[in-house]
Amino acid sequence: MDATHAPGLRSWVESANVPGHDFPIQNLPLGVFSTPGSRPRGGVAIGDMVLDIAAALAAGRLSGAAAEAAAEPTLNRLMSYGQDAAAELRARLSALLAEGAEPLPDLLHPQSAVTMHLPVEVRNFSDFMASRPHCERLGRARNRDNPLPPAFHHLPVAYHSRASSVRPSGTPLRRPWGQFQRDGAVVFAPTEALDFELELAIWIAEENVLGEPTPISAADRRIFGIGLLNDWSARDIQRFEMPPLGPFLSKSVMTSVSPWVVTMQAMAPFMAPLPPRAAGDPPCPAHLHSSRPDAMRITMRAAIQTPRMAAAGIAPHVVTEAPFEEMYWSAAQMVAHHTSNGCNLLPGDLLGSGTVSGSRPGQEACLAELLLRGPIILPSGETRRFLEDGDCVIFTARAEAPGAVPIGFGECRGSVLPAAAWPVSEEG
Amino acid sequence: MDATHAPGLRSWVESANVPGHDFPIQNLPLGVFSTPGSRPRGGVAIGDMVLDIAAALAAGRLSGAAAEAAAEPTLNRLMSYGQDAAAELRARLSALLAEGAEPLPDLLHPQSAVTMHLPVEVRNFSDFMASRPHCERLGRARNRDNPLPPAFHHLPVAYHSRASSVRPSGTPLRRPWGQFQRDGAVVFAPTEALDFELELAIWIAEENVLGEPTPISAADRRIFGIGLLNDWSARDIQRFEMPPLGPFLSKSVMTSVSPWVVTMQAMAPFMAPLPPRAAGDPPCPAHLHSSRPDAMRITMRAAIQTPRMAAAGIAPHVVTEAPFEEMYWSAAQMVAHHTSNGCNLLPGDLLGSGTVSGSRPGQEACLAELLLRGPIILPSGETRRFLEDGDCVIFTARAEAPGAVPIGFGECRGSVLPAAAWPVSEEG
Numbered sequence: 001m002d003a004t005h006a007p008g009l010r011s012w013v014e015s016a017n018v019p020g021h022d023f024p025i026q027n028l029p030l031g032v033f034s035t036p037g038s039r040p041r042g043g044v045a046i047g048d049m050v051l052d053i054a055a056a057l058a059a060g061r062l063s064g065a066a067a068e069a070a071a072e073p074t075l076n077r078l079m080s081y082g083q084d085a086a087a088e089l090r091a092r093l094s095a096l097l098a099e100g101a102e103p104l105p106d107l108l109h110p111q112s113a114v115t116m117h118l119p120v121e122v123r124n125f126s127d128f129m130a131s132r133p134h135c136e137r138l139g140r141a142r143n144r145d146n147p148l149p150p151a152f153h154h155l156p157v158a159y160h161s162r163a164s165s166v167r168p169s170g171t172p173l174r175r176p177w178g179q180f181q182r183d184g185a186v187v188f189a190p191t192e193a194l195d196f197e198l199e200l201a202i203w204i205a206e207e208n209v210l211g212e213p214t215p216i217s218a219a220d221r222r223i224f225g226i227g228l229l230n231d232w233s234a235r236d237i238q239r240f241e242m243p244p245l246g247p248f249l250s251k252s253v254m255t256s257v258s259p260w261v262v263t264m265q266a267m268a269p270f271m272a273p274l275p276p277r278a279a280g281d282p283p284c285p286a287h288l289h290s291s292r293p294d295a296m297r298i299t300m301r302a303a304i305q306t307p308r309m310a311a312a313g314i315a316p317h318v319v320t321e322a323p324f325e326e327m328y329w330s331a332a333q334m335v336a337h338h339t340s341n342g343c344n345l346l347p348g349d350l351l352g353s354g355t356v357s358g359s360r361p362g363q364e365a366c367l368a369e370l371l372l373r374g375p376i377i378l379p380s381g382e383t384r385r386f387l388e389d390g391d392c393v394i395f396t397a398r399a400e401a402p403g404a405v406p407i408g409f410g411e412c413r414g415s416v417l418p419a420a421a422w423p424v425s426e427e428g
Numbered sequence: 429m430d431a432t433h434a435p436g437l438r439s440w441v442e443s444a445n446v447p448g449h450d451f452p453i454q455n456l457p458l459g460v461f462s463t464p465g466s467r468p469r470g471g472v473a474i475g476d477m478v479l480d481i482a483a484a485l486a487a488g489r490l491s492g493a494a495a496e497a498a499a500e501p502t503l504n505r506l507m508s509y510g511q512d513a514a515a516e517l518r519a520r521l522s523a524l525l526a527e528g529a530e531p532l533p534d535l536l537h538p539q540s541a542v543t544m545h546l547p548v549e550v551r552n553f554s555d556f557m558a559s560r561p562h563c564e565r566l567g568r569a570r571n572r573d574n575p576l577p578p579a580f581h582h583l584p585v586a587y588h589s590r591a592s593s594v595r596p597s598g599t600p601l602r603r604p605w606g607q608f609q610r611d612g613a614v615v616f617a618p619t620e621a622l623d624f625e626l627e628l629a630i631w632i633a634e635e636n637v638l639g640e641p642t643p644i645s646a647a648d649r650r651i652f653g654i655g656l657l658n659d660w661s662a663r664d665i666q667r668f669e670m671p672p673l674g675p676f677l678s679k680s681v682m683t684s685v686s687p688w689v690v691t692m693q694a695m696a697p698f699m700a701p702l703p704p705r706a707a708g709d710p711p712c713p714a715h716l717h718s719s720r721p722d723a724m725r726i727t728m729r730a731a732i733q734t735p736r737m738a739a740a741g742i743a744p745h746v747v748t749e750a751p752f753e754e755m756y757w758s759a760a761q762m763v764a765h766h767t768s769n770g771c772n773l774l775p776g777d778l779l780g781s782g783t784v785s786g787s788r789p790g791q792e793a794c795l796a797e798l799l800l801r802g803p804i805i806l807p808s809g810e811t812r813r814f815l816e817d818g819d820c821v822i823f824t825a826r827a828e829a830p831g832a833v834p835i836g837f838g839e840c841r842g843s844v845l846p847a848a849a850w851p852v853s854e855e856g
Contacts, residue, residue, distance in 0.1 A: 340616075
């Protein structure tokens with residue numbers, strides 16, 4: 001743990017020093033923001049404020065290739081530079097914002113006054129399935145005695161997902177139409193089983209040439225940072241379309257990500273050993289094995305607020321509190337697996353961790369799993385099996401470890417808009 | 429059929445007038461090329477030559493937004509303009525290259541002297557499964573009596589595939605490592621079941637806003653053009669990783685596309701009605717139904733040349749000759765389905781048609797299907813179950829219809845390089 005993590009370190013931005021804030025000076029996540037009438041550009045979250053990196057460069061308070069890349073309208077170039085550049089930038093930002101440095105209020109914007117954008121141009125998005133309880137709970141419907149996919153213990157199971165429909169937190173989701181089975185017939189109708197999946201977003205650093213794997217020994221260096229991801233899922237559409245090629249339109253409706261990228265430098269105090277494999281599990285394959293502490297001590301939460309709750313001033317209700325630390329496969333193992341066939345990962349590519357369900361009740365990280373214990377009962381007295389129009393889903397998370405100042409991730413939120421009328425005449 | 433298709437139309441580029449040439453003046457496919465020491469830019473294939481669109485603009489022989497977009501290092505902007513722009517450009521190119529117009533040899537480069545590049549920056553790639561015989565042959569291993577996926581007759585089954593590993597014809601494929609089952613154990617080794625899949629590449633025009641489907645009535649306008657696509661597949665890796673999320677590393681090794689984009693304007697004479705559904709099939713869903721002639725009269729061929737054949741001067745051996753016209757779902761239906769959940773397709777996005785297998789012997793469009801009748805016997809006396817190191821796979825195709833000058837697609841080719849040694853120490 002270097003000086004940028006020191007628990008006593010405080011910022012001249014007072015809100016950053018409030019205990020329990022998501023964005024103390026020990027965090028310094030990067031994102032892309034705009035103010036009214038200005039173009040999107042890079043910023044760093046500090047307390048309730050955003051430091052304008054382009055303004056800091058113009059004022060001579062920052063310099064160098066990493067800061068210049070961090071000021072751009074996307075962070076792809078910064079991510080192409082890799083972790084050393086991110087570490088150097090972090091040290092400069094920490095010095096600039098630390099208590100004792102000259103306060104520079106002109107470089108700040110209140111977070112409440114800015115619009116946050118996608119932090120990168122997402123070129124490719126792959127989604128994993130790395131929680132054993134998630135797979136077991138949902139797999140039991142298919143095969144009671146053998147609920148896990150055959151490859152589960154051998155590799156982090158994943159599929160290519162859709163890059164074009166990734167959107168930043170706050171973008172509403174239009175309930176999609178799709179085909180599914182209802183009362184024995186196949187219908188084309190608005191989904192009746194709209195779900196969220198609470199996941200971690202993993203942002204890729206650097207690029208490997210097609211045909212050249214990134215071995216597990218170097219795979220941690222390919223992770224630039226992390227955030228929150230809602231892999232919105234239409235379960236009825238998914239069930240019908242999935243065999244044998246996997247999920248398609250059930251997932252490409254939209255994927256929401258939180259706008260702040262928490263760097264792996266900020267995550268250093270929160271890394272932990274992977275949980276040991278259970279007695280009966282096969283050993284981890286050698287090309288995916290690492291003794292690095294690649295697990296992350298993050299508690300992730302999903303909350304729901306219905307329109308009636310909002311109208312009554314009832315706060316979002318936490319329906320899930322899940323431990324990312326218990327995931328069966330690490331983000332580094334996902335990178336090593338993904339590139340093991342030579343597939344090239346590009347700077348700013350996005351990996352989804354898969355639904356972060358824990359093994360205990362209350363740790364089910366999607367409605368399909370929660371529903372196995374019955375519909376959710378909300379503080380308004382309403383119940384939910386799946387999401388209804390107007391419902392808002394809010395993800396938050398917190399990394400905590402002994403001796404470290406906890407950090408947060410901001411929010412990943414989205415509301416459900418009613419389905420549109422089917423747009424047009426159907427005969428071409 | 430407009431004047432640009434007239435069978436009597438000839439070009440001042442003599443090689444374009446050779447009967448049976450892939451690139452007569454009735455074709456005029458677009459691509460991106462470079463000459464030694466120069467930057468990639470747009471061109472049009474005419475006979476054995478490439479017309480340099482940037483040079484034609486500079487010489488005042490072409491003008492306008494479409495021609496300017498077609499001169500860029502990728503065709504994405506031209507594709508964003510849609511089919512009307514492509515039609516206008518086609519008319520100008522046809523007039524410029526027609527017999528009787530002033531010959532402009534300074535604007536031409538021999539195709540043999542240029543390097544072809546990817547025609548677009550591929551942002552998203554989705555791969556379909558639209559041949560009933562392909563699904564039936566390979567599905568019988570899973571379920572003898574019910575080999576088709578449950579959704580097959582209701583929608584064109586598809587999965588999101590990998591955009592970053594799409595490469596132009598001629599790029600060699602490095603045999604990938606992966607995990608698969610061998611003699612009851614899971615091993616990590618170079619694939620032992622490397623296959624090709626003969627597919628059509630479908631290039632998307634224009635963009636629909638996320639949440640706004642493109643109805644079937646407008647879906648044909650979203651197809652800019654077509655080419656050939658080899659969806660290289662590692663069958664052993666695929667079999668192990670596929671349940672339940674679909675193919676992943678078995679497909680993202682590499683995908684090859686032919687460099688020339690045959691526009692839908694060039695395809696006009698070769699459009700035909702979709703084959704009628706069989707008596708027992710459910711009807712086509714209304715939102716995917718069209719009476720437009722959206723099928724395409726294309727015969728597609730896959731050939732193999734082993735190193736021994738090449739050394740002995742034996743030509744590539746055609747192992748498949750498949751009728752694209754028989755595909756169960758049209759490209760327009762793929763677009764309508766893909767956007768039916770509101771998913772946004774971007775200009776230059778790539779759709780793969782899926783393996784174009786016909787129902788008759790000799791029309792199996794991948795080795796996994798061909799192998800059901802036994803190993804292939806090559807003219808050299810060699811046999812093949814799957815591809816071996818050094819083997820070259822060459823796709824060609826031809827659109828033909830009564831009264832129209834046939835057109836071709838050029839080649840989509842790739843050779844197999846031996847697997848690399850596993851790169852590095854495995855402990856992180």
